Each structure stands twice: as C-alpha cells, then as structure tokens.
Amino acid sequence: MQIAAERARLEIRSLATAGLDMPTFSHAALDVLTRAVPFSVACLAPADPATNLITGNVKWGGVGDEYDEQWIYHEYEGPDPFNFQVVAGRPGGVATAMVETGGDLRSSPRFTDLYHHWDVGDEARMALQSDGASWGFLALFRDGARSAFTDAEQEYLSGVRTALAVGLRAGTIASAGTELLPAAQGPVVLVVDGADEIVRLSVGAADGLAHLTGEPIGRGPLPFSVRALVGAARRFARGQHPTVPRMRLRSRTGRWLVGHASPLLAPDGGAAEVVVTLEEARPPEIVPLVIAALGLTGRERDVVALTLQGVRTADMARTLELSSYTVQDHLKSIFEKAGVRSRRELLATVFYDQYAPRLEAGAGLGPSGWFTT
Incomplete structure (x- = not known):
C-alpha cells in the first residue's frame, strides 16, 4: 500500500508539470489520487489566488450539476464552520466532516440540507496551496459503506496538496481557446434578486453570458462563478467578507474576465439584490x-x-x-x-x-x- 501511495504521489507531481489544461489535469490527477486514498466522488474547484473565490468546478465520479446552487449557498452564505475559506487557514490545509462534527454528521447543515441526496459517509476538504497562495480547493467524498478518512490518509492528502496546486496553477494559463474574438462591447451587468433570479441585465449581457457559459441566458441556473460572486457579496453585506468580492476567471472561449459583485441595499438596510459586473480583463x-x-x-x-x-x-x-x-x-x-x-x-x-x-x-x-x- 505504501508503495502504491508513493507511486501515486510521483504520478501526480508528473501530471502537474505536464502542461495540461485544467479539466484534463483534474480528471487525471483524481484518477491517480483515488488509488492512494479511495473516495467515491470528488469536486475540484479552481480559485483566484488573490481572493480565494472559486471560479469554477470539475466533478469526478458521476455527480451532476443539479445541486450546484445549494453547494455554493452553504460555501458562502450558510453557517458552515469548515468551509474552504476556513480550511485554507488550517495547519496542513485538510479537514474532514467526521472530525469537525465529532462524528455527528447530522449537526452539519451542509450534510442535512445537501449531502443527504447521496450516501455520504465522510468528506475530506483540502486547500490546494503553493507558495502561500490557494489555487483551488478539493472535496473528496466517501459513501456510507466506507470508513472515515483516517489520520494517515489526511496526512497523505496534506502532502500532495502542493502538487495538485501546481497542476491547477499550470492549467490556469494552458490554452483554453485561441480564436481572435471581437473586442467586448462593454461590461456585462446583472442584477440578481434574493431568489437567485436575474431581474435586470445590461444591453448585450445575454451574449456576454453565453461566452462564459456556452448556453443562452435564461436556460438553467446562474453560472457557477456568478453564483459564487453573489454568495460572497451577501456575506460582504453581513460584514463577514473583508472586501467587495472580485475574481479573475477565464470564459469558455478563452477570454480573461474580471468579475465583481456588490449588494444593493433595500430601504430597510437589508441586501435584497446583488449587482454583478463581468468585464474583459486588462493586462x-x-x-x-x-x-x-x-x-x-x-x-x-x-x-x-x-x-x-x-x-x-x-x-x-x-x-x-x-x-x-x-x-x-x-x-x-x-x-x-x-x-x-x-x-x-x-x-x-x-x-x-x-x-x-x-x-x-x-x-x-x-x-x-x-x-x-
């Protein structure tokens, strides 16, 4: 087992320096990692290293996107004592649900509200850091038939965090599309209400969002990165986030964007709506x-x-x-x-x-x- 684990560690390091794009690296690295630390499902989330805000996600193990909004809610808005922002500040950068809840997963709102959709027995959360910066986060899930993540497994996961971060870091600049796109006609501006519905948008915003998501506006939920900005803005309105949320991200067409979100205060002082701006990034x-x-x-x-x-x-x-x-x-x-x-x-x-x-x-x-x- 130790030989297999060491071989997996070396394979992940090799993949991290192979110049792979983010999805390709993520799937390949998770295929290798599960041989050393078995898990049933995984979600790897790249992040802007300047703000730690999640810019997207890569799923492994057959799980779909249908619960993304609930996941983001618990990550940014819910009372989660070990969200990724907390884990990033932990020594070793790894936390597990069984340890954090004292073995009572029902005490975690994230588990009772979201993970009951699957047979989750434990979750390991990791902050993928290199040179002091978080380039992404990783959640590994075991089904109920498996045991909790052991101390030895958590130590192993902590030891491969840097290699995973290096792979994500390299994937950040791997080619994501090289077609010469026309210059943007201005920022995409959206107003999102408390039900996460777009209630106002700027002229041309539909085309701008299509570049980000690959789908016409109005079909399906908010794009993952936009929903993360909205959730962080609501935390900012409650005084739980230090600055106006901001992230750098890449669209599906390869264009670099800067997104930021601000809460709009209602007459009673509450943050009823959030305005999101996405614009082409400057050098x-x-x-x-x-x-x-x-x-x-x-x-x-x-x-x-x-x-x-x-x-x-x-x-x-x-x-x-x-x-x-x-x-x-x-x-x-x-x-x-x-x-x-x-x-x-x-x-x-x-x-x-x-x-x-x-x-x-x-x-x-x-x-x-x-x-x-």
Missing part, C-alpha cells in the same frame, strides 16, 4: 496572475519584469548585479517553465492570446486606450 489585472502561474523563483520574476520592459540582457545584468551568463541561465529556465523558445514568445504568453493576436492583427485603440476591434 495589469492578469499579467501578475500569469507570471505567478509560471511558478518562477524570485530572481526569475525579476528577470521577467525587466524582459517585459524590453531591457537588454547586458542592462539586466547591471541592474540585477548578475553576470550576463547568469541572466541567460535564468531566461532559459523561464522559457522552459513557460513552454516558449524566445522573448517574443514569452511576451505573447504573458500577454496571452487575448491580447497578442489583436496586436499582431493591428487592432485599433479607442479614446479609452482599449481595443475597438
């Missing part, structure tokens, strides 16, 4: 995320910062007090981590396919300094 918002996702060392980040400014190797060496050979070594390492062969390709990767193709095609700029086509 200053995404470039730091892309650089962080490359997993660079501190000195490599210094070199990238100067590269983005167009500084020559000799000038970099003087600025950083390094030899030109050392700068070249750092550049070689950066190129390998980014999967590129030149500074030009590195710039295209950092400024990603959302902007580089437009610059290549000679897209025009408007008075605002943003692309018009």
